[in-house]
Amino acid sequence: MARYKKRERQELLLEKVSTDPFLTDEKLSEVFEVSIQTIRLDRLELNIPELRERIKHVAREETEKIRSLSLQEVIGEIIDIELNDHALSLFIVEDGHVFQKNKITRGHYLFAQANSLCVAVIDEPLALTKSADIEFTRASKLGDKVISKAVVEKMDGHRAIITVTSRVEQRLVFKGRFEMYYTDETDEGEKYG
Amino acid sequence: MARYKKRERQELLLEKVSTDPFLTDEKLSEVFEVSIQTIRLDRLELNIPELRERIKHVAREETEKIRSLSLQEVIGEIIDIELNDHALSLFIVEDGHVFQKNKITRGHYLFAQANSLCVAVIDEPLALTKSADIEFTRASKLGDKVISKAVVEKMDGHRAIITVTSRVEQRLVFKGRFEMYYTDETDEGEKYG
């Protein structure tokens, strides 16, 4: 392992640090077979913060991601809404949403966007999906911006019919017809899921 | 704000630190109006690690959570599978999967379990959901163990029909009929999503 020249080492350093932020300067100096000072100069030039700052950063970032990925009320970001009438949301397909092999979006994320949009558009304390007919008309892929539109067709008593269409650059990727159950009693829930 | 007595202070300390792990001993000593040494004695007695260790811990823990919640290939754990015939999976409803208000499972997680089971049961390089008719028959809740069963009804050419039923303690919570598109060409994907 002949030592790298500056340029090369710095590129590898960036990569190393971003894949494993838990490396001290000392460890890095061993990996690259240079002195600690060299590593520090490199970090200075590349604006890589010190170990503790890096860790703090991932800790904060990840806690936020957790909230936005798993605890969020809605998959996708709502960009327009008229309660009990219609709603629009944007969902950007990221790495975790696709099949690794071919980068095609997993169907259930498109469904999740549509489903949570239906829940959101209904202006009642409790709204649950009762049934749905759905169709995936085209494959969407990593990086796509999926715009989903929900239109409330009918509301009577405790039942709403909503049609959803999702498009990437005007082209339909998903459509569905959702039957929702809703009520103003907050703690029902022994009926549907 | 009269200062607390030891017992009380230590309980509050545990709570404080777990809700916000980014607090230094100095900040904590200000909050509780005691000296830094007192805080350190408390941490010693309660086995609370120092700031840096706490941060390191959340940073590592959270990165794992991310992977298990968002990047997993299958929602739920496959417990039995006979390719092109049938498959069973178990999905335990956790905090991130339910509505906070009433702890009812969001529909799209049940759909995700069924959908990913359908993808898994088909023994071909590429399998995509083309359409589905689904029904949520009962509400499932936080802590429920949902067993999903997929049965391949028919396979011809590039099309498979799969019926899925999901139950919590024998009681049906979800059922669906999935139409899947599949092919042995790895990089198709311009058809469905």
Next chain:
DNA sequence: CTGATGTTAGTACCAACTACTAAATGAGGT
């Protein structure tokens, strides 16, 4: 050979600690 670029050494200093000793302050109990 000289100069620029790159690398290493070394010092002083910092935050946020641990580990330890020792002194001051309570709060009761009799």
Next chain:
DNA sequence: ACCTCATTTAGTAGTTGGTACTAACATCAG
């Protein structure tokens, strides 16, 4: 009021993983 034990505070030395700075090498190209 006095003694006592628990609690709190103070202070010192040492650690990790750094920053910031100065100064001394090393390497190579023209």
